[in-house]
Amino acid sequence: MSKENHTQYAILGLLTIGCNTGYSIKQMIDTSLNHFWKISYGQIYPMLKLLADKGYATVEDFAQEGKPDKKEYQITAAGTQALKNWLKQPISELTVEKNELLLKLFFSRHQDPQSVQHHLENYQKKLEERYNTYAGIKEMISTQLKDEEDAPFWIITLNYGLKTTQAAIDWCQETKELSLKKEG
Amino acid sequence: MSKENHTQYAILGLLTIGCNTGYSIKQMIDTSLNHFWKISYGQIYPMLKLLADKGYATVEDFAQEGKPDKKEYQITAAGTQALKNWLKQPISELTVEKNELLLKLFFSRHQDPQSVQHHLENYQKKLEERYNTYAGIKEMISTQLKDEEDAPFWIITLNYGLKTTQAAIDWCQETKELSLKKEG
């Protein structure tokens, strides 16, 4: 089971849901995949070229009125096959999410408790914002895009985000109370 | 707020808790920080050299009987100051954890439901293993290392791991049931 580059499949997958230009792929990633995947232009454009070279996609130039020219990519049969093949491959090992807050907490004997408290509050606030963003997107999909074929799967990934974010928020709350009790 | 390399502070911090060689730093990371940070030898040894060059640590060669020679690093006053300074800096933006399972789920319209079910089961099993590992370490710290000055902070980071992992397990369970109901 050699290391495969998953990012190429992310792009391949996006070609199947109506994102056909580098620009629209980037947009979709930033709005819908951004809680579990992100890609920069520096990867997208070279990768689209690579997919075309591999025969996984075709390219066509389009001139547009009032807008810059664009290149439309279409996934090929070979591309669809590669995507499906990747989809059924077993998931590799669980990854480790680097977490700056936890790293700082780990060494927080060297820091005063108010500062720790401050970090926790700040982090919790960011988590709550994230939670609300996810909840908003879920609501939007449930109402406006409920007939979309892919919608049920999108909801599932959002549920993951909601659930784990809520758990992190709860942990923040508990930890704040815990360290306050120690001080008081 | 320029991008700072956090890994150097991870190593700096480990120098304050009795890990004084590249080898022991690696061990500590693999057993205690591995749920939120990991570093390879390819980073550790060059970074230790860099820290010494910066004046954040001192090096001394030790010959050992029955064991290979080793280099012991000690954090300096300047190093401690740098660590404390980093600790009180605000946390940067929340990071995105790349998640292969979610990426595959997102495009799972192109996959048969049994395969999805299989992925979920597999993932849940791995999460449960992870949960048990964390619980074991927490238990060990609570009983054997409870007088260690850093212990309370270590417990806090483990609580985070336990809580978010449990949430992910719950999500797996729910999602499995949901997709089974759809099939049936």
Place this chain on the structure above:
DNA sequence: CCCGTCATGTAATGGGTTACATGATTGC
């Protein structure tokens, strides 16, 4: 005799971000 532990290190490679370059149109 081989494996695990202790111990240090480098080179090649991979994966990704950031900054930059270019440029038209629409709306405030």
Place this chain on the structure above:
DNA sequence: GCAATCATGTAACCCATTACATGACGGG
């Protein structure tokens, strides 16, 4: 006049992993 949106692309850089090289000792 300025900012935002649409649109494509590259070069420099950074961070990190993997594989490799070396080698002694103790236990089974």
